[in-house]
Amino acid sequence: MIRLTNIGMSYPVEQSRVSVLKEVSLDIQAGESVAVIGPSGSGKTTLLLLLAGLDHPDTGSIEIQGTRLDELTNDELADLRRDRMGIVFQSFHLIPSLTALGNVTLPLEIAGDPESNAKAADILRRVGLDHRETHYPMQLSGGEQQRVAIARALVHSPPLILADEPTGNLDKETGRAVSDLLFELHDNLGSTLVMVTHDESLAQRCDRQLRLDGGALVEGCVDAHSA
Numbered sequence: 001m002i003r004l005t006n007i008g009m010s011y012p013v014e015q016s017r018v019s020v021l022k023e024v025s026l027d028i029q030a031g032e033s034v035a036v037i038g039p040s041g042s043g044k045t046t047l048l049l050l051l052a053g054l055d056h057p058d059t060g061s062i063e064i065q066g067t068r069l070d071e072l073t074n075d076e077l078a079d080l081r082r083d084r085m086g087i088v089f090q091s092f093h094l095i096p097s098l099t100a101l102g103n104v105t106l107p108l109e110i111a112g113d114p115e116s117n118a119k120a121a122d123i124l125r126r127v128g129l130d131h132r133e134t135h136y137p138m139q140l141s142g143g144e145q146q147r148v149a150i151a152r153a154l155v156h157s158p159p160l161i162l163a164d165e166p167t168g169n170l171d172k173e174t175g176r177a178v179s180d181l182l183f184e185l186h187d188n189l190g191s192t193l194v195m196v197t198h199d200e201s202l203a204q205r206c207d208r209q210l211r212l213d214g215g216a217l218v219e220g221c222v223d224a225h226s227a
Contacts, residue, residue, distance in 0.1 A: 007023070034209075037209060056069075123155045146169070193206070
């Protein structure tokens with residue numbers, strides 16, 4: 001599903017550059033769930049942005065289902081995200097002028113899906129928000145907004161789910177419910193899940209745990225210091 005080969009990434013800081021990722025190589029199989037953990041500033045979100053084609057590495061290559069991202073135009077990258085990815089942002093990124101149903105329907109409408117309303121209504125029912133279809137984001141709790149965001153990301157049954165701290169803005173009880181939902185939908189869809197998180201218990205629910213520290217990627221290092 002995913003192949004990273006010798007990925008290097010740095011950002012300009014004043015008169016120099018700070019390296020975030022150093023020769024990162026990784027293979028993720030279809031259907032796997034993988035957690036990426038590490039301290040703040042270690043490059044976790046940068047890695048997720050690279051996988052989504054929203055940023056570009058300085059060196060190395062990224063393949064999604066055999067497609068090299070560096071060989072795609074911006075329009076082709078947008079099509080790839082629309083057709084093959086579901087992205088769950090930490091801060092929800094819901095459109096305030098659209099209802100819950102409107103937010104979930106939007107990506108399907110952009111893709112020209114004639115069944116957009118029916119599919120959006122169905123997944124809102126699956127996340128327990130069928131009674132909130134006509135409510136706007138400001139009328140929803142944080143947990144409800146995150147469930148709408150998950151519904152929007154998964155409404156087109158993408159083969160790849162990318163989640164950036166999906167429970168980071170939620171209280172413990174709501175966060176548990178949202179994570180249960182995310183794993184349930186991941187299992188039902190048979191999709192590949194890559195999740196960035198500070199939550200050790202959430203990371204341990206994934207098939208594999210990877211730790212980013214000092215720009216390097218190490219497998220199987222989940223401990224109290226990484227939470």
